Amino acid sequence: MVGKQLQKLVGDLKSKLKKPLKSKKxxxxxxxxxxxxxxxKSRKARKLISEMLKIADSPAGHRSYAF
Structure with missing residues (x-):
């Protein structure tokens, strides 16, 4: 008796949870x-510039290259 009530309750909850997903347009x-x-484009450019300035200003990221 309790098992059938529990199954009905679970079934009702599942149907209530699925309804809002179907009604979305x-x-x-x-x-x-x-x-x-x-x-x-300007946001991407500003982000790139700020990243490059961080690298240039950091002591670990600064390397000198001899060409």
């Missing part, structure tokens, strides 16, 4: 505008 993917592309 897919979204339309937005194309990037030119200003968004410029912003992304």
């Amino acid at each position: 897919p979204y339309d993917k937005m194309d990037k505008t030119e200003s968004m592309r410029v912003e992304i």
